[in-house]
Amino acid sequence: MAVIETGHSAGSLRAPDLATQRTLTVQELCTVFASTAAQRDKDGGTPKAERDLLRASGLLTMSIPVEHGGQGASWQQTLAAVREIARVDSSVAHVFAFHHLLLATARLFGQRQQWQPWFEQTVQQRWFWGNALNPLDERTTSIAHAGWREFSGQKSFCSGATDSDMLIVSALQADIGKLVIAAVPTGRAGIAVFQDWDNMGQRQTDSGSARFDALRVEEGEVLADPGPLSSPFACLRPLLAQLILANIYLGIAEGALAEAGQYTRTQSRRWHASPAASASEDLYVLAHYGEFHVGLAGARLLTDHAAALFDAAWQQDLALGDAQRGEVAVAVATAKVVASKTGLDLTSRMFEVSGARSTTAALRFDRYWRNLRVHTLHDPVDYKLRELGDWALNARYPTPSFYS
Amino acid sequence: MAVIETGHSAGSLRAPDLATQRTLTVQELCTVFASTAAQRDKDGGTPKAERDLLRASGLLTMSIPVEHGGQGASWQQTLAAVREIARVDSSVAHVFAFHHLLLATARLFGQRQQWQPWFEQTVQQRWFWGNALNPLDERTTSIAHAGWREFSGQKSFCSGATDSDMLIVSALQADIGKLVIAAVPTGRAGIAVFQDWDNMGQRQTDSGSARFDALRVEEGEVLADPGPLSSPFACLRPLLAQLILANIYLGIAEGALAEAGQYTRTQSRRWHASPAASASEDLYVLAHYGEFHVGLAGARLLTDHAAALFDAAWQQDLALGDAQRGEVAVAVATAKVVASKTGLDLTSRMFEVSGARSTTAALRFDRYWRNLRVHTLHDPVDYKLRELGDWALNARYPTPSFYS
Amino acid sequence: MAVIETGHSAGSLRAPDLATQRTLTVQELCTVFASTAAQRDKDGGTPKAERDLLRASGLLTMSIPVEHGGQGASWQQTLAAVREIARVDSSVAHVFAFHHLLLATARLFGQRQQWQPWFEQTVQQRWFWGNALNPLDERTTSIAHAGWREFSGQKSFCSGATDSDMLIVSALQADIGKLVIAAVPTGRAGIAVFQDWDNMGQRQTDSGSARFDALRVEEGEVLADPGPLSSPFACLRPLLAQLILANIYLGIAEGALAEAGQYTRTQSRRWHASPAASASEDLYVLAHYGEFHVGLAGARLLTDHAAALFDAAWQQDLALGDAQRGEVAVAVATAKVVASKTGLDLTSRMFEVSGARSTTAALRFDRYWRNLRVHTLHDPVDYKLRELGDWALNARYPTPSFYS
């Protein structure tokens, strides 16, 4: 009986054996992830055991249609899983979510004869997809040859590239100044993925760098037809990315609130000048929790609403028009802004209701703020607000880009 | 052909004649209301013409079930009408909404043999119901006689009592310290409704005082069985009141945003130091609008969500349990807090995107803030947050009262 | 015995007789102004009685050096008087303050042979100066003739022009695109001052429009040498204007806090769900007051600090350098931003500690917010923050202009 031990289990924790892991629910996985999340936040590095549990659980096939062997989940369902995982481990949630985003990237930018075999192999071989697409990092360039392209250069913020089986890679086709995106096996010669991610938050996302040395990319691996952002439908890709972020932000905040509440109820001391009998009856403490609740309740509805619109747009396939895509873009941006602001407020203020003793490093409660603070910098909230203002004032939908 | 002229139409505006008024839609009514709203805000007093348009429109029967001659609208539909009216005239929206609240009060606190004839006469005689219930004002007392009660004393904040046909009145039954609530014709001897409402906002709600001098209230008019707050179902009454407030707050904010946007697009001048070509392209202006959009989007979803839960609870009738009622209470309180805070922010900051010249008294843009500021003081947001905190932290539902 | 009756005294209030008015202190004037401020806010129009009290009090000579017959007050002292008046009447405070600003304008932009006689006549004839300078309104143009100029066109936002004795006027010298500023008697032929100010706030500032019809302006009345913004010293003029605004904003907020506090202590009712014995002991009420105090304490120190720097710079006269002027500009802008934000928050939130009944029109508590809301739109806070950011990040002083 094969047993995967998570890196930090001190003998006592054992992940379920492989024979039964396929039936591990998201909730069960979360229990496992939660038990070591604080320690792994300290250690950083690759959450190898957790990634393998995800592989074994079958959840990596969640967004793949049933006809290709997947679970055929809606995006609302997949995002709900992302958010649930983010409550206990936002690093693992990120690489899990981006795996599905990268599958969707192939689907939206490529041909069926491309993505169908990739989907099927993802199911059969339990592939975990990793990211090397960062379009703002233009150091990787592409040279066209007959039937193939040669990618060379560096790429930063390659979340989940380590321990991945497939990579979505981008390069700048220098002669035409155009972004070329391709799917390649991570293990191919010419690809070096570095474990150089050491950050103040999201410490197990492996969002470090990669280098390509004369990497050979076959034409059939290039997502050139219909290609990136080629239609309103293809332009759903950045919206899915943004919606994933909103769900992770929200999950982090929900996790923080749950942990703060547990602490306040059981550990926090009533301030000596408080007329209340306990910290959990203190009027000021209650008002803070009221504000936390109110903030999260709005963020939750906005995020769920955006996901529902997203699923409806996804169903349209190439029939999707600019206006419907625009409505999704507005809803997604709105949700992301609110989840970002609400979460940052909550993860910083949670200490005011848990108290001084809750800052002990043993609890690592600061990881909620650190994870959220890092992740919410993906793209500036100021420019999201500008876009939303342009919508509210001038009735212009956000201009599609890799961030809108 | 009878023509109702609204008080401030300068000859040019004429309300539709009575023969066709029944088919006036909410949208059409709003157009009429909007045309004089600023002037009526200045004048204060009773919106008699607007009240009569509502009578004529049939909208006063909106929440009455079809079987009793009404339109059988859901609360979601009725509240949508309230919000739409509040966008252009929050005073009229208030008396319209409270009319329906008072019908619901009879339904929730009384017997079918009581409310059924009231409902039917409301349909047939186009009754407009007014409010004299304020439970915090205990100056009106009730003395029990054989078969009737005698109400005497004063009552404040009697919104919509002026020009009403029926009143919901409360009195303190002194011997038992219990609130007695009854429905009586406004015109009955012993009732004096004063037109003494002069306030900084909500100026046409007639929320002034009333006095009862040995008012005779028949037992059959007293809502004693099942009585006020007698069951989770009866306890929906305060939730409907709070949900109405949330919708009015939201409507005010939506109306303010619409008016500010129109002004910015067409009138506002670009600040001389701005690099933008116009005020409506200024980066700071856009960010403000983005924030307004984000705030309203959340408030809207929360308010609609609460209304959906409310309708579901209403369907339960006496089968409604504490937990489901509690869920509605939490959702309603959340929506009200957000609508309040979002609206106050927007109605104050809107001037920063419309500019100095938009403060001319001719526009009366300040009425949005004044109306909202006054109305959001109905009950303190601090104590709503306390309740929500008690829910979020201690899993306690709000304790039912006339405000929760 | 001559008695000046203020317009709205209902027989009972009598202003001190003229024989003793010269010795009326600012505090005594404020008592008089306060007694009618709410009513005058309702009425709008020119505060003629109050203007005459100011004339009689000698306070219009406050900033004029002793050698020219004035009181020789420092700007710190003059601004303290402005702030004190603003606590009870921000309209009167504005025209009072701008009178001194306009004297300073003559001093900073003109020659001694120009301003000395104006100063002396202001003392002797109790002149009240009014404003017609608005540099953003370029509708008034100037044509040069031999020895005089002809001003024609309109000008908006002419605060205090009504009932003034002298005006500072600006016109665009069309051929050279340059602003020409002059001081002329208000009564001169060719000047029409309109009483067309009807605004949601600052209702007695007479900030309406003026029109010039071939107004003859003598060369000796033109402030051409050294001229507007001609040196760091001359560039103190906009800083004085901004500093006046900061003091008025702060005064409004202080007045609002004083009135709210008085009401909470004596009138506000404890919320029924509050565990406190009275509204003034309620934990949430106290926290709001704590926040108000904290906000005002900072605004006060910043404003006083800026005034101290301003006085020191003023003492430098033409020796004033760019750096010292820049330091003053930064301090003034900082104070103005804080006074603006703090005041808007306080004047809107004050109702949450005074309660629903404090919204009665009889009290007109909303005038604090209305006055501040209007006045804080003088120039956008966003662009002040941009300037301050450029200072904080890039160590660049604000570029002098009529607003910086």
Next chain:
Amino acid sequence: MAVIETGHSAGSLRAPDLATQRTLTVQELCTVFASTAAQRDKDGGTPKAERDLLRASGLLTMSIPVEHGGQGASWQQTLAAVREIARVDSSVAHVFAFHHLLLATARLFGQRQQWQPWFEQTVQQRWFWGNALNPLDERTTSIAHAGWREFSGQKSFCSGATDSDMLIVSALQADIGKLVIAAVPTGRAGIAVFQDWDNMGQRQTDSGSARFDALRVEEGEVLADPGPLSSPFACLRPLLAQLILANIYLGIAEGALAEAGQYTRTQSRRWHASPAASASEDLYVLAHYGEFHVGLAGARLLTDHAAALFDAAWQQDLALGDAQRGEVAVAVATAKVVASKTGLDLTSRMFEVSGARSTTAALRFDRYWRNLRVHTLHDPVDYKLRELGDWALNARYPTPSFYS
């Protein structure tokens, strides 16, 4: 030539040799501290090298009067040094400041014959004082014997006790329920100081626990006459503690702003959608910096103002009255609240102007927020606001306690 090497100098950094260290200025010390602050934040533990540099610098005698061999600095000067150190290392600033607080504790609670020799030995032997006073931790009790007392039990949050020469210790005199405070050599038998501080912030303050096992405390070491909080003058002690906190909070925020600014100017990338030429010219970035500047400017004036009032009160010695002490208390509380809120906002938002790449662990920019977040939990800001509200509304000074 003796050379002290700071723990993390990689060979290149050498602290000045002991022969010249006495003349190390605060600024020079800060340069040394800054060079290793990020690494030491990572490592935690005792800043032994830095403590020894402080000993050698003579700064530990700063607040000791000249007549006793000290530098005779005012509290304003001492606090300025604290703030300057906090900009680069808030842990070292804390133990440095509390050293002076503990000297002041002896001065305020004890007799001259007690503190004079302690002061003189502090000068002569370069004593560093540590803290074991936490009055909220009542686990250490005192038993009275003839001429001495026996302290036993535990004590938490003993900042700077490790590597200290003298300790201020408190114990609960069980029979009378009164706090007993004494000064004892850290090395005395019966005292165990644990290096068990592992926290998310302020990681080198050694704020761990101590245990006393039948510790013998001589009567002459007990600060019983005049004793803790025995007079308005003695009640300056908690105000000094709070004022130290305000200065540290402010220093942290100032340090964060300096570092963010440096990064934005030299490293941050302009967002691709920004119309600006560089990040440091982006309108949104500038507005953020403007807000940071505005917040800090107010906090700085409030903190300096409180320190000036504190020095004046300190000069009063036992003549200090309740009212003057109350004024200081209000000013100190105000400063602390503002420094806390401003700093938390800045240290979290600084990343929005430095950008995603500034989150690399190599920079450890998150330590500003972590340090401030931990330290601002010393006592709840909510209850400070309550006190300030009680002052603003009810004109009651804060009731003296160890936190007010």
